[in-house]
Amino acid sequence: MSDKAKGKAKEALGALTGDESQKEEGRAQQRKAEAEKETAQRERTRRAKDEAREAERERDRQKGKDEGLLGGITDSLSGRDRGPGS
Known part of the structure; x- marks a missing residue:
């Protein structure tokens, strides 16, 4: 059972028995579980x-490695690659 579920159970039990401190403890446990989740x-x-x-x-x-030292420069007139190995 998760801490949030345990907190809800405590809160519900406190509500049934009229135990305000148990209700508040259950709410606090739920807030803590929510903070941990966040x-x-x-x-x-x-x-x-x-x-x-x-x-x-x-x-x-x-x-950068793929383009080589010249950075993938192309010849603007022919559109051909002017990089290494051209």
């Missing part, structure tokens, strides 16, 4: 952004 989601988002940035850097590095 923190985990932010961390997943941060990791995904880092991975995307790294993938972009790798793509740019590979693109």
